[in-house]
Amino acid sequence: MGRMGVTLAIIGAAATCAIAAHLVAKRVRQRANWSRALAIYHDFRDGCATPLHRLRQVVDAMVVEMHAGLALEGGSKLKMLLSYVDNLPTGEENGLFYALDLGGTNFRVLRVQLAGTEGRILQQEYEEVSIPQALMVGSNEELFDFIVAELASFITREGEGFHPLLGRQRELGFTFSFPVKQTSIDSGNLLKWTKGFAIKETEYARIEPQEVQRSFKCCTSTSWNRRALLCHVVGKDVVEELQAAMGRHKLDMRVTALVNDTVGTLAGGRYWNEDVMVAVILGTGSNACYVERADAIPKWRGVLPKSGSTVINMEWGSFWSSHLPRTPVDDTLDADSLNPGDQGFEKLISGMYLGDIVRRILLKMAEEAALFGNTVPSNLFIPFILRTPDVSAMHADESADLKEVTRVLRVVFKTQASLRVRKIVVDVCDTVAGRAARLVAAGVVGILKKIGRDTVGNIDMARLKNNLAGKGRKTVVAMDGGLYEHYPKFRTYLNDTAVELLGKEAAEQVAVELSKDGSGIGAALLAASHSQYSSD
Ligand code: BGC
Numbered sequence: 001m002g003r004m005g006v007t008l009a010i011i012g013a014a015a016t017c018a019i020a021a022h023l024v025a026k027r028v029r030q031r032a033n034w035s036r037a038l039a040i041y042h043d044f045r046d047g048c049a050t051p052l053h054r055l056r057q058v059v060d061a062m063v064v065e066m067h068a069g070l071a072l073e074g075g076s077k078l079k080m081l082l083s084y085v086d087n088l089p090t091g092e093e094n095g096l097f098y099a100l101d102l103g104g105t106n107f108r109v110l111r112v113q114l115a116g117t118e119g120r121i122l123q124q125e126y127e128e129v130s131i132p133q134a135l136m137v138g139s140n141e142e143l144f145d146f147i148v149a150e151l152a153s154f155i156t157r158e159g160e161g162f163h164p165l166l167g168r169q170r171e172l173g174f175t176f177s178f179p180v181k182q183t184s185i186d187s188g189n190l191l192k193w194t195k196g197f198a199i200k201e202t203e204y205a206r207i208e209p210q211e212v213q214r215s216f217k218c219c220t221s222t223s224w225n226r227r228a229l230l231c232h233v234v235g236k237d238v239v240e241e242l243q244a245a246m247g248r249h250k251l252d253m254r255v256t257a258l259v260n261d262t263v264g265t266l267a268g269g270r271y272w273n274e275d276v277m278v279a280v281i282l283g284t285g286s287n288a289c290y291v292e293r294a295d296a297i298p299k300w301r302g303v304l305p306k307s308g309s310t311v312i313n314m315e316w317g318s319f320w321s322s323h324l325p326r327t328p329v330d331d332t333l334d335a336d337s338l339n340p341g342d343q344g345f346e347k348l349i350s351g352m353y354l355g356d357i358v359r360r361i362l363l364k365m366a367e368e369a370a371l372f373g374n375t376v377p378s379n380l381f382i383p384f385i386l387r388t389p390d391v392s393a394m395h396a397d398e399s400a401d402l403k404e405v406t407r408v409l410r411v412v413f414k415t416q417a418s419l420r421v422r423k424i425v426v427d428v429c430d431t432v433a434g435r436a437a438r439l440v441a442a443g444v445v446g447i448l449k450k451i452g453r454d455t456v457g458n459i460d461m462a463r464l465k466n467n468l469a470g471k472g473r474k475t476v477v478a479m480d481g482g483l484y485e486h487y488p489k490f491r492t493y494l495n496d497t498a499v500e501l502l503g504k505e506a507a508e509q510v511a512v513e514l515s516k517d518g519s520g521i522g523a524a525l526l527a528a529s530h531s532q533y534s535s536d
Contacts, residue, residue, distance in 0.1 A: 034420075037369035041424055041431075044361050047327035048435040054323060055442040055501060061321035062446025066314070071298045077344075079315040082297070083263045083289065084185040085526060086305030089271040091117040093528035096164050098253070100151060100242075101520040103177030103261060106130045107147060109154045112524045113162050123161040126520065127154055140236070144245035152251050170253045171531055173523030176238055177261040177285065179315045185530050187239050188258050194285055194317055194343050257526040260313045261480075261519040262289035267526050268518025269478030276476040278447050279515070282440065283481030286350040289313045290447050316443055317346030324348060325435060329360045336383070345443070349436040351483040355386040357432045362413075362425065371424075377415035386412055392487040395429040402426065430489075437493035444477055445501045448510065456506045478515035485514060 062078075069080030093114045101108040110126035129150045135143050155170065164170055182188035239255045246253050259267070266279035266289055278290040292312045294304040324344065333356060334340050334347055347353045363380045365371040372380075379385055390408045397404035402422040409415050409425070417425070448454040453475040484491055499507040528534075 033369045033371075037365045037371050037421075037424065040361070040365050040369060041427065044327055044329060044428075045431045048325050048431050050325055050435055050438040050442075052500060054325065055438060055497065057323035058321060058439060058442040059446045059449060059501065061323050062316075062319060062443055063450050065319060065321070066446070066450045069314075070292070070296065070312070073299055075299070077318045077320045079179060079191070079313075079318065081179065081260075081313040081315060082182060082300070083259065083311040083313050084182050085257075085259065085263055085267070085311040085530075086294070086307045086309065087529050088291075088311070089267050089522075089525040089529055091120065091271060093525055095528065095531075096158075096162050096170065097524040097527045097531075098151075098155075098170060098172040099175060099264075099520045099524040099527065100147070100172060101175040101177075101261070101264075101523065102147070103175070107150075108520055109151050110520050110524065111154075111158065111162060112521060114525075114528060121521075124521070125159075125162075140241060141245070141248075144241050145248065148242070148245040148249045148251060151253075152249050155251070155253075168533060171256045171527045172253055173257040173259060173264070173525070173527035174239060174242060174255050175259050175261050175264045175519050175523040177281075177519075179313075180238065180258065180260065182258060183237075185257050185526075186255055187237050189235060189237055192339075192342070194339070194346065254532060255527075256530045256532060257523060259519075259523050259526055260287065260289065262287045263311050263313055264519030264522030264526070265478050265480045265515050266290075266311060266522065267529075268520075268522030269476065269513070269515040271522070271525050273476055273478075273513070275474045275511075276478050276513075276515075277451065277453065278444065278475070278477040279518075280440070280444060280477060280479050280484075281481045281519075282350065282479060282483040284350065284352045286317055286346050286440070286481070286483075287314065288316045288443065288447060290451060292451070314447075317343045317350070319345035319443070324439070329357060329364070333357060333360060345439070349440050349443075351388040351481070352384075354388045354432055354436060354483075355391050356384050358391050358428050359383075359386040361428055361432075365424075371421055372413070372415045372417055377413045379413045379415075388483060389486065391429045391433065392490070394426055395433055395487075395489050397426065433487065433490050434493050437490045438497045441494050441497035441501060444498060444512070448475060448502070453510070454502060454506060456509065475510050477510065477512045478518060479512055480515050480518055485516065 065076040065078040066080060068076035069078040094116050096111060096113050099108075099110050099112075101110070106128055108126055108128045110124060112124040113122040114120070115122045127150075129147075131143070131146065135146050151172075158164070176188075176190075178194060179191040180188040181191050239258050243255055262279045262281050265281060266276060269276035269279060278288065280286070280288045289311055291309050294300060294308055294310050297310070297312070326348070330348065333353065334344070337347065359380065362371065363376070366376040366380055386408075390412055394402075394405045394408050401419060405422040405425055406416065409417055409422070445454060484494070495512060498510065498512065502510060
């Protein structure tokens with residue numbers, strides 16, 4: 001080999017070495033990144049852990065807070081609001097009743113023709129209406145005028161099979177899915193916004209019971225301004241507002257019941273099943289209500305109801321306990337939210353937030369451990385871009401190559417990832433949904449414990465003498481909301497954890513049942529049982 005040949009060989013060897021060194025360095029970097037990604041995930045998973053002993057602490061904390069919230073106004077973060085529903089549907093309701101279900105950009109109007117215990121629901125019809133953007137920033141009068149105009153037009157289409165009684169006003173149940181401090185079954189004032197709404201702190205702080213007639217303005221973030229419409233009514237009596245709009249439209253109708261969606265669900269569930277004692281909503285937001293003994297409510301003022309019991313709207317979204325398993329990701333989600341420091345439980349368990357918790361941890365892994373390569377996919381920075389249905393779809397993916405995960409990553413984050421990364425994405429979904437479902441189970445068991453339905457044979461027979469207490473054969477929890485209905489793994493975790501907490505035998509006395517869209521019908525039924533024409 002000549003000198004030239006030797007030189008070329010040396011250059012070639014050097015290049016090979018350089019390439020090899022580069023590859024080794026890359027491999028080392030990838031390994032380091034992967035270990036870092038795993039470490040971030042493991043830290044997060046450990047922070048989310050819900051071993052049984054911890055869940056039992058959550059159960060007990062829930063019971064303690066329930067007592068505190070019932071003891072006095074503001075006694076706990078759990079509001080334990082009085083619903084003034086001290087009669088639940090019995091099946092004997094008769095006649096034509098309406099409901100209006102309002103909780104976001106859409107509202108639903110419905111009518112039912114009830115025919116007592118034999119005929120039950122003879123006929124029902126409903127319509128869903130979306131509220132035009134322009135009205136969301138208009139005045140409250142405009143908003144209620146729009147709703148009432150739609151309602152009035154719905155009434156004109158009252159077809160065969162619906163029979164209003166001559167000389168009687170039509171009656172309506174109003175489902176309003178936000179925390180309302182009720183002053184009676186047909187009046188109440190919005191306390192605060194949840195599920196992505198916010199009102200100015202300074203003004204919110206001034207809402208006192210004696211100031212409820214004041215009108216407060218509020219603000220929302222642009223990403224959630226679809227919810228802005230309801231800001232108009234903060235601090236006002238929502239029924240008065242609706243009733244006034246009916247007056248302006250010469251609509252001869254009376255709101256006889258104002259109910260939270262949980263209370264509507266409880267009433268709707270009870271209509272078909274006498275053992276329904278608790279209702280839980282697991283959707284965009286989350287909340288629970290249950291039947292409580294009136295004499296177990298120290299903050300109750302005035303005459304106790306004849307039935308001896310009443311329904312309590314817990315507003316459990318604001319439940320707080322140091323035993324809740326929280327991570328730094330939850331802290332930043334809370335800090336960035338429109339209501340920091342508020343709705344702590346809701347932010348761990350409800351459909352509005354689960355997707356964003358997953359997004360946040362993936363973003364951390366992308367930024368600190370190049371999970372999706374050297375550049376972080378820009379969509380990962382967009383709050384709430386990953387929705388809980390996407391989380392459910394990825395979590396349910398059982399294909400060998402995780403096709404659904406590939407699809408969601410491509411569609412939502414405009415990125416792709418190796419199989420091992422896709423697997424870790426599924427693990428993150430599992431951690432987030434698992435924690436949420438197990439906490440919901442702990443919350444439900446907390447309620448059962450409070451009312452003495454958590455152990456075998458623990459049902460207090462004295463409670464059974466009244467209409468509200470059910471028959472006591474079983475305790476049924478009526479569940480509604482997309483998270484429960486459309487997220488099978490979440491449902492399984494929830495049910496399994498309830499059994500773990502209650503023990504097999506006691507769990508046999510409890511049933512969790514889907515009560516789909518029960519809140520609208522429930523409100524109509526409550527309008528019936530609180531009718532101005534009923535003899536009671
Ligand atoms: C609201 C509750 C409501 C729940 C479910 C929560 O954010 O505060 O009033 O029942 O969402 O819609």
